[in-house]
Amino acid sequence: MTTSTAELPLPAASAPTAPGHRRWWRQLGVDTAYVLVGFPLSIAAFVLVVTGLAVGIGTLVIWVGLPLLALTLLVARGLAAVERVRLPGVLQRAVPSPVYRAAAPGASLVRRLVEPLRDSQCWLDVVHALLRMAVSIPAFVVVVTWWAIALGGLSSVAWEWSIPYGGDRENSTLPEALNLDDTATNRVLVYTAIGLLAALLLPAVVRASALLEAQFARALLTLRAGTQAQIGRLSEGRDAAVAAEAVALRRLERDIHDGPQQRLVRLSMDLHRAQRMIDSDPDGARSTLAEAATMTRETLEELRALSRGIAPPVLADRGLAAALAAVAARSPVPVELSVELPEGQRLEPAVENSAYFLVSEALANVAKHSDATIARVSVVREDGRLRVEVEDDGQGGAVLAPGHGLAGLADRLFAVDGVLVVDSPRGGPTRLIGELPCA
Structure with missing residues (x-):
């Protein structure tokens, strides 16, 4: 048997290309950056897409709106591509990219402008650009607030002294609201305890916020790509099956032609010769028939061997x-x-x-x-x-x-x-x- 190390590529969707599990502090940084960057991107996407749609639809009657709408869909497509690049870090797995419709080579300018309008994934990109603020703003607020509470509480010993306290208001500080003496020590202890609790919960809170935003993007931007990838894998599997069966059939035809078929031709010739020799040379006819019987057994054994390579009865x-x-x-x-x-x-x-x-x-x-x-x-x-x-x-x-x-x-x-x-x-x-x- 022969080979150097080689491997048939795995199907795209099952290939293990996604990043592995990170340590919690690295993942915390990735999730925080994802949410913080996602907030301005969501605002920019909303402004650009809403403006493009409004102007494009409003000017469709004079045909100026057609290229504006096509441009708006291309902008949404570009923003979606940026989001797909950011998703693997949060989801910790590879994210497929969809195949967009493309105009045929040599198509007219109008056809090229209309083609993106017929692509469902382009409109899903638009929907994502319009709605992503609904999840990015809450995620941004929660992450920034939680980071502020954790950092502010843990560092309260460094800044608490600079806050002016006093006046006639009751319960103006948290220790007073907790029925504690309003002293600098109590304030630092309370704020530090709150900061420590927030810091302990910070990875989970940030992770949940990032996953909420990422899963929303994944639902709109990658599900169709996953379906396309599945269809592609099925198509490749079908082609591979057809190719494998074609190779097996060619080999079976070759083996039958080179083996049993040649033996059967020889067997037919020997039988005709023995038939002619029965009267003139009985001993020679018996010898020829004995050889034919041996050849028959060998042919049957070879046919059994070939049939075992197809599908043996014992397997079923x-x-x-x-x-x-x-x-x-x-x-x-x-x-x-x-x-x-x-x-x-x-x-x-x-x-x-x-x-x-x-x-x-x-x-x-x-x-x-x-x-x-x-x-x-x-x-x-x-x-x-x-x-x-x-x-x-x-x-x-x-x-x-x-x-x-x-x-x-x-x-x-x-x-x-x-x-x-x-x-x-x-x-x-x-x-x-x-x-x-x-x-």
Whole structure:
């Protein structure tokens, strides 16, 4: 078997590109900056979009409004793009960008101006620009107020002395309202306690405010992009399945043509020859018939082997574990098989077929190319995914290249939203790791 480390790319929406969990103080800084910057951005967005819509709609009768409306939608689109850049820091995961409608090449100027008006995502960007102040202003007020209480309370010992107190008013200070003596020490202690409590709650309060604003933006700016990404993944999976089946059919046709078909042609010729020799050379006819019987058995065995590569009856009848045991028993290279699946529980047919095909092809490659003395097959289900690993102690050097058998395996797994990893340095060992969803 052969390969250098290679991996089929994961679907875009499932790729782990989002930032990982930060320490709380870093996340506090990110969330605070998000809310503070979001406030002026929301004001600017509201002013620009409202002005553009008002002027554009008001001047539509003289056609001047059409380019103004198109420009307003482009401004809203640009502001939405800025927001999508800011969202991953708060949401801690990647945010997809939608695909906007575009006019066909060579389209007229009017068509180019009208095209953004027909794009639903552009209008969602406009809605976000108009409504984001409804969440950004409360978030801004809460964050600024909470920071002020925390910082002011914790630093009260530094500034309390500078506040003029006195007069005839009762309960003019917080200690007096709490029925405490109005002394500088009591004031500092009360203010510091309040500041300490606010500081302890500050990360949670700021986090909640930032998430409120970010989730509002995500709902309007990225949900359509997520749908588009899902459609794209399904389309890619369908294309991968079609490609994998086409490769499998071509190989099956080649194997049938080079193997059983040639044997059947030879068998037909031998039978006709034996028929002609029955009267003139009975011994020769018997010898020819014996050879034909042997060839018939070999042809049947080859046909059985080809049928096992498509979908063996044992897989449908008894499940993946029994089918893999049969594959391991037939392998010319000794196989150590470990299948950890819940007893009596079956996986989806597409997952079972893909896992069986992966192990079957991998062991066939081990026997043909690796010069291995032993192979190990491990199948385990964990966290809603089926992990299939095939390892051998052969010479290594396998490559996941287009048009080769490993690429066909990768396409077959990708068709069911799976992934194939190949680790095979020169000199070995070689490991094929396939992961398939099996929720």
